[in-house]
Amino acid sequence: MLARILSVGLLAGLVAGLLVAALQQVTTTPLIVAAEVFETGHGAHAHGGHDEGWKPADGLPRLFYTSLATVVTAVGFALLLVAAMAAVGEQIDERRALAWAAAGFVAFGLAPAAGLAPELPGSAAGDLVARQVWWVGTACATAVAIWMFLKTDRAFLRVVALAVLLTPHLIGAPRPHDLESSVPPEIAARFAALSLAVQASLWLLIGVTVGLLWPRLARRPAP
Structure with a gap:
C-alpha cells in the first residue's frame, strides 16, 4: 500500500x-x-544598490x-x-x-486567499512569519471544517464545522504596516x-x- x-x-x-x-x-x-x-x-x-539575496x-x-x-x-x-x-x-x-x-x-x-491574496514582488505585506502561521491555520481549519461538514448529518456538528471554518477569518489575516505598494x-x-x-x-x-x-x-x- x-x-x-x-x-x-x-x-x-x-x-x-x-x-x-x-x-x-x-x-x-x-x-x-x-x-x-x-x-x-x-x-x-x-x-537600487542593496543586496536582495540570491535569485535565478x-x-x-x-x-x-x-x-x-x-x-x-x-x-x-x-x-x-x-x-x-x-x-x-x-x-x-x-x-x-x-x-x-x-x-x-x-x-x-481559496480559503487562505480570502484573507491573503497571492502577492507580487513589491506588494504591501505584513510580517512574513505571522502570515505563514495564519495561512497554515486557515488551511487546517478549512480542511477540518469540510471534513466535519461532509461526514456528519448532525446539525450541531455542522454548526461547529461552520464556526471552525470562519474562525481564522474572524481573527483576520496579518495586515501590512505600510499600505504603499509599487505594483499597479x-x-x-x-x-x-x-x-x-x-x-x-x-x-x-x-x-x-x-x-x-x-x-x-x-x-x-x-x-
Missing part, C-alpha cells in the same frame, strides 16, 4: 506539476516579471527553478491527497479523487485571479491523474 501511495503521488504530482509549470509561463510569470520592474524602478536587473538569472535558470518549485509543490499535494484518502479508507477513483482535489483547492487555495492595482488583481486559476488547475490535474493512476496500479500483480 505504501509503495502504491508513493508511486501514484509522485507520478500524479510530476504530471500535474509539469503541465502547470508550462501554464505559469504564459499566465503568472509575465506578471511577476512586470512587477519586478515596478519594484526596482530600473528594470528586473537593477536593485532570467531565461533558462529561472524557468528551471520555477518549474522545479511547482513540481515539488504538486508532488507534495498529490502525496497528501492520496495518503489522506487511503488513511480514512476512501475508495480512490476518478470521481472521488476529483472531489477530494476540489476540497484541497478550497482548503489550501490592476496588475496585482490580475495576478491574484490568475494565481487562483492556476492553483485550481493544479488541483484538478492532481485529482484526475490520481483517479486514473490508482486503479491501474492497484490491478498490477504483486511481485
